[in-house]
Amino acid sequence: MIRFLAYRLLSAIPVLFVVSLVTFLIMWLVPGDISAEIGGIDATPADLAAIRERLGLDRPLWERALNWYGALFQGDLGQSYTLNRSVLGAVMERLPVTLSLAAIALMLATLMGMLLGILASVRHNTWLDQGAMVTALIGLSIPDFWFGIVMIILFGVWLGWLPTGGFVPLSEDPVGWARSMVLPSLTLAITQMGVIARMTRSAMLDVLGQDYIRTARAKGMRARTVIFRHGLRNAMIPIITVVGVLSGVLLSGAVVIETVFSLPGVGRLIIGAIQRRDFPIIQGGLLITACVFVFVNILVDMAYAWFDPRGRDDS
Amino acid sequence: MTAEANPDTLSIGQEIKLARRRRRLTFARRLLTHPSFLVGFVILVLFTLTALLADVLAPYGPTKINYRSILAPPSAEFWFGTDAYGRDVLSRVIYGTRVSLRIGVFVVVMTGILGTLLGTLASYVKWLDGLIMRSLDGLMAFPGVLLAIALAAALGPSEVNAIIALTVTFTPRTARIVRASVIVVQGMQFIEAAHAVGASHARVIFRYILANALSPLIVQLTFVFAVSIVAEAILSFLGVGPPPPAPSLGNIIADGRSNIQEAWWIAVFPGLIIAVAVLGLNLMGDGLRDILDPRHSGARDKT
Numbered sequence: 001m002i003r004f005l006a007y008r009l010l011s012a013i014p015v016l017f018v019v020s021l022v023t024f025l026i027m028w029l030v031p032g033d034i035s036a037e038i039g040g041i042d043a044t045p046a047d048l049a050a051i052r053e054r055l056g057l058d059r060p061l062w063e064r065a066l067n068w069y070g071a072l073f074q075g076d077l078g079q080s081y082t083l084n085r086s087v088l089g090a091v092m093e094r095l096p097v098t099l100s101l102a103a104i105a106l107m108l109a110t111l112m113g114m115l116l117g118i119l120a121s122v123r124h125n126t127w128l129d130q131g132a133m134v135t136a137l138i139g140l141s142i143p144d145f146w147f148g149i150v151m152i153i154l155f156g157v158w159l160g161w162l163p164t165g166g167f168v169p170l171s172e173d174p175v176g177w178a179r180s181m182v183l184p185s186l187t188l189a190i191t192q193m194g195v196i197a198r199m200t201r202s203a204m205l206d207v208l209g210q211d212y213i214r215t216a217r218a219k220g221m222r223a224r225t226v227i228f229r230h231g232l233r234n235a236m237i238p239i240i241t242v243v244g245v246l247s248g249v250l251l252s253g254a255v256v257i258e259t260v261f262s263l264p265g266v267g268r269l270i271i272g273a274i275q276r277r278d279f280p281i282i283q284g285g286l287l288i289t290a291c292v293f294v295f296v297n298i299l300v301d302m303a304y305a306w307f308d309p310r311g312r313d314d315s
Numbered sequence: 316m317t318a319e320a321n322p323d324t325l326s327i328g329q330e331i332k333l334a335r336r337r338r339r340l341t342f343a344r345r346l347l348t349h350p351s352f353l354v355g356f357v358i359l360v361l362f363t364l365t366a367l368l369a370d371v372l373a374p375y376g377p378t379k380i381n382y383r384s385i386l387a388p389p390s391a392e393f394w395f396g397t398d399a400y401g402r403d404v405l406s407r408v409i410y411g412t413r414v415s416l417r418i419g420v421f422v423v424v425m426t427g428i429l430g431t432l433l434g435t436l437a438s439y440v441k442w443l444d445g446l447i448m449r450s451l452d453g454l455m456a457f458p459g460v461l462l463a464i465a466l467a468a469a470l471g472p473s474e475v476n477a478i479i480a481l482t483v484t485f486t487p488r489t490a491r492i493v494r495a496s497v498i499v500v501q502g503m504q505f506i507e508a509a510h511a512v513g514a515s516h517a518r519v520i521f522r523y524i525l526a527n528a529l530s531p532l533i534v535q536l537t538f539v540f541a542v543s544i545v546a547e548a549i550l551s552f553l554g555v556g557p558p559p560p561a562p563s564l565g566n567i568i569a570d571g572r573s574n575i576q577e578a579w580w581i582a583v584f585p586g587l588i589i590a591v592a593v594l595g596l597n598l599m600g601d602g603l604r605d606i607l608d609p610r611h612s613g614a615r616d617k618t
Contacts, residue, residue: 014449014452014453015449015452015453015456016453016456017453018449018450018452018453018454018456019453019456019457021453022453022454022457022462023465026465026466026469027469029466029469029470030469030470030471031470031471137594137597137598137601138590138594140597141541141590141591141593141594141597142586142590142593143545143548143549143586143589143590143593145548145549145552145568146548146568146582146585146586146589146590147586149568149571149572149575149582149583149586150582150583150586152575153575153579153582153583157575157576157579164575164576247458248458248459249458249459251458251459251461252458252459252460252461253459255459255461255464256460256549256552256553259552259553260572270464270465271464271553271554274464274468274553274554274555275554279469282465282468282469283465286457286461286462286465289457289458289461290456290457290458290461293456293457293458294456297456
């Protein structure tokens with residue numbers, strides 16, 4: 001297990017290298033002169049030159065890359081152009097909101113998806129199966145950010161049950177926090193549960209067709225025990241793989257959904273930075289989110305190895 | 316039919332030709348009798364027709380401002396209502412399908428070409444394999460459409476840049492799928508046979524390997540099409556897609572977000588159209604996979 005973890009951590013290094021390189025190069029893609037945008041209309045040529053020098057924009061690309069990596073290894077992602085603070089601080093401050101939103105949505109999606117999938121597989125080829133799969137497919141086809149808007153119209157504007165947006169920190173008011181998180185996390189969960197539902201169904205159908213399930217049933221074991229202990233447990237591995245993929249989809253979904261529900265997470269930070277052309281924040285937000293995703297994937301692989309001892313050693 | 320009944324009277328050439336035709340026919344029949352493929356296909360055709368015939372179908376111009384009917388709810392005159400500038404939402408949605416279709420088609424074509432190129436190269440040229448695959452792994456480490464958002468933000472909001480950003484985002488997984496299926500085909504005996512009878516590398520790659528590795532690619536590209544339509548809407552919604560007043564579906568939804576308290580119809584209708592189009596493509600993809608690639612039916616991932 002330890003060896004497997006070490007191997008997974010090592011193999012993340014080239015990935016992180018490409019991630020950081022791409023993040024650096026994005027800045028270089030920006031057409032035109034960034035200093036003119038930072039300086040504004042009134043800036044004199046001398047001001048612009050000063051801005052370029054301060055940001056290192058007058059240096060050749062390779063030198064800027066070296067500086068970027070040099071700073072990166074010291075945990076320095078640069079200074080925001082507009083927020084007057086360090087990028088790392090700004091991103092880290094917002095990260096918990098995004099992570100909690102994605103995590104709650106992942107739990108809800110896994111729960112609802114597995115329920116739908118188990119139901120469909122146990123009642124295979126009945127209207128329940130069909131209904132569950134149609135629900136899953138419709139959920140998959142709905143754009144999540146739009147579904148969020150529909151939820152706001154429905155529960156916020158028309159029924160008035162829940163706030164139409166905004167955020168209350170958990171530490172200040174747990175009930176208010178829950179109320180502000182319900183709609184965004186449900187939105188994400190409903191639009192993503194289909195992936196899990198379909199995978200659970202097909203994995204369960206595979207397992208339920210096995211001989212040992214028939215044996216378990218034949219010796220008179222309770223249906224619930226057969227389905228959960230013998231069926232679901234052996235169907236977990238493909239489901240975990242999908243949960244891993246989904247964690248990335250939900251991270252990116254959370255980033256977009258935050259904008260819809262006005263939640264102060266990394267997503268809204270990035271989108272706001274795009275509007276203000278604050279590129280270091282965009283870079284930092286992108287880099288940190290990707291790192292979180294890489295880390296989550298390692299966790300998923302560990303869970304995978306835990307559930308299926310066969311994969312542990314042959315790395 | 317008579318020819319099929321007594322195959323003894325046919326030459327080998329005729330027999331092969333007949334078998335090929337029969338295979339094509341059964342393939343088309345299996346597609347068109349597959350219920351989910353058929354439903355999806357009809358939806359895609361309707362979507363495409365709407366986009367192509369926008370000039371005929373749209374009752375008003377997509378950017379025509381009408382100050383006498385601002386934020387009018389759906390009525391006989393404006394089926395989908397009007398927005399804050401009095402523009403007809405129905406007409407904007409109809410023209411919006413054009414933007415979605417254009418972006419979807421370009422992204423699918425470019426992703427298909429780049430993915431095939433990189434995937435084949437990686438599986439064929441051993442020393443490039445590691446480099447290509449690790450780079451693609453790195454690109455796939457950016458969750459979802461986040462990379463596309465950042466790329467589009469850096470390049471500037473435009474349709475072409477949206478296409479570039481989405482192609483870069485969707486190519487890695489596609490290349491991976493091509494590589495995986497090419498490697499499977501490479502190990503098959505008929506490839507060895509083709510090499511043995513002296514077929515050139517190019518002929519082996521195009522005529523045998525790619526032709527036989529095509530199925531997963533086609534299925535994947537159907538899903539890329541679906542995801543691009545959603546991703547275009549996300550980019551536009553966030554302000555890094557084709558800039559307003561262009562009637563892209565995401566732009567219309569963004570207008571709807573700013574008028575969410577008083578005009579639900581602006582956001583709701585374009586999103587419904589996206590959902591239906593994506594549902595159609597998902598159904599088509601599922602159907603294609605059932606028929607082309609029976610091993611992998613069931614679940615899939617969303618990128």
